[in-house]
Amino acid sequence: MKELLRTNDPVVLSFLQTRLGQAGIEAVIFDTNASIVEGSIGVLPRRLMVIDDDYDQAVDIVAEAEREVE
Numbered sequence: 001m002k003e004l005l006r007t008n009d010p011v012v013l014s015f016l017q018t019r020l021g022q023a024g025i026e027a028v029i030f031d032t033n034a035s036i037v038e039g040s041i042g043v044l045p046r047r048l049m050v051i052d053d054d055y056d057q058a059v060d061i062v063a064e065a066e067r068e069v070e
Contacts, residue, residue, distance in 0.1 A: 001028070002055045004062055005048040013048055019065050025054045 004027070007013060013029055020027040030047040050058045 001049040002052055003047050003049055004055070004058050006045045007048075008043075008045050010046075013046055016048055016062055016065060019061055020050065020058055023057065023061055025050055025058050025061070027058070 005012070005016065017027045017029065028049045030049050031044060032046055034044050
């Protein structure tokens with residue numbers, strides 16, 4: 001698996017996971033449990049991961065979503 005994004009923002013993670021899912025790419029959020037253990041103060045970022053074969057397409061989808069938000 002490859003890391004697409006690392007953030008403390010659960011809204012961004014959810015948004016991108018949904019966008020990737022719409023394109024048929026399964027995205028998995030790593031470090032959720034570690035983030036919960038630290039007390040949800042936002043110190044530990046979570047990682048959005050995809051399988052290696054989907055990585056290039058996922059990067060394009062994330063870039064497109066970032067342009068739309070700006």
